[in-house]
């Protein structure tokens with residue numbers, strides 16, 4: 001199926017030493033390239049200074065506060081993205097604090113855009129973080145797509161080299177989610193254009 005090209009930012013949410021997130025992100029970024037409908041940009045939060053002390057003024061009043069340089073560089077990449085996929089583990093039945101802080105440092109960059117998720121962790125497979133992220137992005141006027149990919153007890157899925165033991169079902173789940181993201185991203189690009197020219 002031919003696709004027009006849209007910009008997809010893939011965000012690696014965990015930042016701790018020894019994290020597994022980049023393995024999942026590498027697999028997903030390859031899937032996103034293979035889909036063919038997106039220019040893919042991977043944003044790794046481990047490379048970014050994300051202060052926990054947020055700006056003094058709330059984002060609805062000052063949506064673009066001064067940010068540390070490494071954060072500001074990612075802000076520009078969020079601003080040009082049409083869609084996002086967040087790669088997240090569960091930390092204590094929710095998302096990593098690094099990811100929450102990164103989201104909270106931004107506002108208009110999420111507005112009227114679409115978001116998908118890839119989760120991984122122990123028994124819960126990232127689904128508890130994903131449910132919280134749906135609430136968070138709803139507050140930011142972003143649309144989260146129904147389909148997702150989840151890897152509960154991820155060593156059962158990935159071998160020691162970081163390759164999927166049985167890729168067929170996860171690859172199909174990723175492509176189905178990417179199709180939904182592409183549909184929503186196309187619709188929202190058109191809707192934002194109408195709003196901008198009104």
Ligand SMILES: Cc1cc2nc3c(=O)[nH]c(=O)nc-3n(C[C@H](O)[C@H](O)[C@H](O)COP(=O)(O)O)c2cc1C
Pocket residue numbers: 014015016018019020021022089090091092093094120121122123124125126
């Ligand atoms: C602080 C912390 C809390 C965790 N809480 C959960 C949890 O609630 N549910 C779960 O299934 N796994 C949990 N885990 C296991 C992680 O999902 C697993 O270690 C995963 O590798 C973390 O992602 P990362 O390696 O990219 O940091 C937790 C791990 C950490 C470090």
